[in-house]
Amino acid sequence: xxxxxxxxxxxxxxxxxxxxxxxxxxxxxxLFASLLKVTFAIYPIGCLFYFVLxxxxxxxxxxxxxxxxxxxxxLLFLWNYFVLYYNQxxxxxxxxxxxxxxxxxxxxxxxxxxxxxxxxxxYQYYFQSTIHFFGIVLFISLFFYKNINLKxxxxxxxxxxxxxxxxxLFFRQFKDHxxxxxxxxxxxxxxxxxxxxxxxxxxxSYFKISVTLLLIIISI
Numbered sequence: 001x002x003x004x005x006x007x008x009x010x011x012x013x014x015x016x017x018x019x020x021x022x023x024x025x026x027x028x029x030x031l032f033a034s035l036l037k038v039t040f041a042i043y044p045i046g047c048l049f050y051f052v053l054x055x056x057x058x059x060x061x062x063x064x065x066x067x068x069x070x071x072x073x074x075l076l077f078l079w080n081y082f083v084l085y086y087n088q089x090x091x092x093x094x095x096x097x098x099x100x101x102x103x104x105x106x107x108x109x110x111x112x113x114x115x116x117x118x119x120x121x122x123y124q125y126y127f128q129s130t131i132h133f134f135g136i137v138l139f140i141s142l143f144f145y146k147n148i149n150l151k152x153x154x155x156x157x158x159x160x161x162x163x164x165x166x167x168x169l170f171f172r173q174f175k176d177h178x179x180x181x182x183x184x185x186x187x188x189x190x191x192x193x194x195x196x197x198x199x200x201x202x203x204x205s206y207f208k209i210s211v212t213l214l215l216i217i218i219s220i
Contacts, residue, residue: 003033046159102171141195
């Protein structure tokens, strides 16, 4: 997850500065994150879709970007092909290498998974009041929509679609395995930071410092 967050930081910084070094760093971090846990490939895939939608805006470097993404996905394909082959010839089935989609679960299973998510897993990473505070920040930011970074909104929408597919495909795993939620944390961090920055842009320096410190304290 940390590699993914580092990749996102550099990719979003690249969108603002067009600094090729920051893009290369993001590719480096995304590659390591995806090699360690393939489902984190949702994020470089999201970056690729964003790049495709904004293809003409990248001008001279667009083909270099496309080539870099190609390297990531070729390496990921080869690595996962090896993993599947290794598991097959060694009869290793400890790690999940197949999907467990929502459409293969009964009504009772679906209700049980949703119940576990809302009543148990939801507050395992952050204290209940902290999540409420995050929700308040997201809601208040709607009143400052003019300050919201539209590039990040588009990128977040793409990631939301990808993570929704991930949730549907691995639905049954969300009942008993907390680490399946890790893929969502970088996405919610992007939403929170974008929403928070849209709010503080309308505040004076004193309130910016106070509100920022409050967010940091509550998060920790």
